[in-house]
Amino acid sequence: MKIVVCVKQVPDSEAKISASGDKISWGDAALVINPFDEYAVEGALLQKEAGGGTVTAMCLGPEAGRDALKHALAMGADEAILISDPALSALDTQGAAQILAAAVKKISGVDILLFGRQTLDDGSGLTAAQTASVLGWPMLGFVGHIQAEAGAVQVSRVIEEGRQTARAPLQVVMSIVQSIGEPRYPSFMGIRKASKATIPVWTLADLGVSAPAQYVSRLELVTPPSREVTCDIVTGDNAEAIASTLADKILA
């Protein structure tokens, strides 16, 4: 089984984020592997352990993405690829999907392509489904459990209303949610291996594609008004009266 998992490097969720002009800054806050992508890496490693094969971590983005890839290697991924090109500075999710699909084709023979459900930065949660669409592979979103079968996967999808069990043939794209299991900590040997690993950089020329069209663009960054909440304390004669008033306020 050849598994590819897409990861991204993002500011830690504790980071203070600010905007000046069209630049986003997170001060000296640490960059970390996108937490949802860690679950995707865990999902990939579980599949490898169950059925053999290889796990390749892939990151589309600037040089900082190397650290996310090293984290995936330290967790147990076999190899890593960074896709980076100055011509890709203004990518929207549609464009990212075109590039990732081209990379999956270049790797060739990929059975399963995994993503985290969304990123902490842009958080669009679109790229997995769009990459599936470009590849023409089935898309299974919000997967919390994977059971590999001969030439197929049976999965449990976590949806608003509960769980759905579905089966799709390989090759398949999935987005992973945290029910997959807690991501393992990098091992000492894993960290050593990751620090020595050479991570190839693929450019547009390597992929044989040109910069994709951009449809979605940012016009302006907006700093939301600071969250000054005045708590409206609900009172009443008894629990029923309080509950009724509170329910009305919540539903309003």
Add this chain to the structure above:
Amino acid sequence: MKTLVYIDHFKGTVQPASWEALGVAKEFGDAVAVILGSGVEEMANTAFEMGANRVLVADSAGLADYRAEPYASTLAAIATSQQADLVLLPTTTRTREIAAMAAIELNTGVLVDLVGLSLEGDRLVGLRPIYEGKLAEKVACSGKPVIATLRARAFPRPERNTSHTGQPTPVGAKTDSATEILGYEVAEQALSVSDASVVVSGGRGTSNNPTLTPPAGLDEKQAEIWRAHEGFKLIGGLAAVLGAAVGASRAAVDGGYVPYSHQVGQTGKVIAPDLYIACGISGAIQHIVGIRSAKLVVAINKDADAPIFKVARYGVVGDLFQIVPALAEAFKKKLGK
């Protein structure tokens, strides 16, 4: 402007944010509701009552279960044949996929999870939170149609008018899919706290019900956990009424009341539900950080000085063992369950 509004539903139960999207569409002109599924007449009637000018229905056994590919392809085909300027969807787990994949088929882009959408000149400009709500960005789409998903409760819901009726128009369905749906399970804790749009959480306060007498033979710690389980039954009852996930504070998971998977406010695990109800949670700093992106925070705590009230929009200073079950009953009545 001609706008298609995708009405998102699970086996006939509509995600109410669909109607909010319909209300937005009406402000821009011609609002056409699109319903995909099998046996969806009743939803079509509701769509008229909620203000749709027309209702297009792709009714097919092949669409009985949601699957990403046929739903996206059907919506894309309708957008093409209707020459839509704008396609609106409520933001749900399904619609992120449908919008994403339809955009690839239509060679356009998606403005996702918007909290604002307006016409500036003849350009549609969306406003969306990024970086877990710490920033927002104004975005535009140069493709046609513009596809946008709208965050639940960010836009007003139109009034229902039962005298507004009409005949739905059948349209073709695309049903090709390699994916096979094997079944459903609506488990007690199917939805993890990160994935849920509503989260009801319990804290240390769940173990403080003085009216309960634990069974004989339990030591102090076991009795505390027994009391907390009784408290979490009430939390679970309210969560069930709201279709919500059950969350817990660090104190509650460290105390052994519920498994760690329920914890809210763990490093790297920020939740962003539309509604967060904290019951018997004082509000330690990591908990406050963890719920920063929650849209509406409600706190129930007997201590009026608890820090949780500083981040809550609505609060009740009182006994969760009385308020939580009463709130579950109140929602049952008001939601018609």
